[in-house]
Amino acid sequence: MTPINPGSVVFENVRKNFGAFTAIPDLSLTIEPGTLVTLLGPSGCGKTTTLRMLAGLEHPSAGRILIGGKDVTMLPANERDVSMVFQSYALFPHMTALDNVAYGLESSGLKRGQARERAEEGLKLVGLGGMGPRLPAELSGGQQQRVAVARALVLEPQVLLLDEPLSNLDARLRRRVRTEIRDLQQRLGFTAVYVTHDQDEALAVSDQIIVMKDGEIAQKGAPSDLYDHPASAFIADFMGEANVVSCDIVGIEDGEAMINIEGLLHRVAGRNIRKGPAQLAIRPNAITLSPMNGGAFGGQVIHTAYLGDHVEYEVKTSKGTLFVVDPFMESAFKPLTDVEIGFKDRGIAIIGS
Known part of the structure; x- marks a missing residue:
């Protein structure tokens, strides 16, 4: 169940206004196919707004967004080849794990039998084989998170979006699940855009980290580069004390x-x-x-x-x-x-x- 075509992501001079407030003044960045890039920064820095624009949940006030070379700037969320893992998991509590994973496939027109077969493959992929009949309430927080990841991956998106995916887990479970997400990304080769405010998380999972401040890119680079060669006092303190x-x-x-x-x-x-x-x-x-x-x-x-x-x-x-x-x-x-x-x-x- 490998994504058919891991896509690139390009922001060209993107601006986002909320009334008189400019959340993103002028953002330009490129994310290469098959990489995991983390948007990192303190609360209010613009990272979640950037992710929501990529997902189609917000539209830019100016500029262009391209996924896999296609201009998706004004396309609705359901017409973009992306899947999103939400902070709250957003699982249907009355559906089993298998039904939750199969839901998006059935909604896209796949026959029920085929959808459930692919959903079972997705659960096996994230280490939950045999747990399909369980309801979300019968799963641990880490297992629920993996169901949410499987639900996103079975749609075989060009880009997987993860919005603070580990924030509801305890410290030990966060370490384990972030390793699982990174291993999956490297094994399947999909493009992932990951949002977090946790520096350790970003250092552990990323090919590249983009640190944001006041809606702008403060510094970007490989984890070791940002840690060893911070460009400013802000970066030095934010990437570890x-x-x-x-x-x-x-x-x-x-x-x-x-x-x-x-x-x-x-x-x-x-x-x-x-x-x-x-x-x-x-x-x-x-x-x-x-x-x-x-x-x-x-x-x-x-x-x-x-x-x-x-x-x-x-x-x-x-x-x-x-x-x-x-x-x-x-x-x-x-x-x-x-x-x-x-x-x-x-x-x-x-x-x-």
Whole structure:
């Protein structure tokens, strides 16, 4: 049950107004066939509006939307070759899992026997073979979510849309189901557009992440690229916590910058860098702490929290309070301890120079 033709998605200068309010000022993006792309951002950033325009549930105020090269800008939802998995699952409570999956096929004109046969294949595909006779109330949250995914996939859409699909699941189940969704997408090769506000979710499932802010693309790229090379303080903090501090770039060689923080020198990879004042994003687990021994950059521990497999610190420094995650629990520093600060090679990025 492989989608016949995984489609590309193109937004060309799309604008969306709600009365006097402009939710999406000017959006242009391309999603390649067979990829899973996540629209990520805080509440109100425009990601859900973008997905709804792609689904045909909203129409742009200007610009064009193409699916598989076809202009679908003003087509209604039922005339677009897309399927959507909703946040609420939207299963019919009085129908069995099998009937829920078969419903869209029967509505599209497929004979009942053929529809039920394909629905059974869809349930097997998502690991629910044999559970067709169960009602939604007899299924767990994760199983209901998989029924919703199967219902969408059996229609063999060019593009599968997923709107916060894991938000109703607990943390452990979210991890399992997101892995299942990613495995399905890679195995079947369909195009997927996935909306979430959860950074870990986006990092785990995506070929590409598009981070949105105020209806615009703040940065897009592979998960590792956004995490390791954030373009701004907003991206650095949104893609996992980051300490943003000022520094000076005192040297540049072979695409690396020598940065100076209070006399502490450290090499950092950079793009379009130049000497002078700069901003640095430092991941909490990229900071090392050691007993104060005359080092150039020091601080004082003001809070210590033991979290089982690591210790979290707040360290007061001349550059502000740093949040630090340290796996070495055996030698945890107590509050009011003076410490020397160092950096690891990975987890530090220049975000402005």
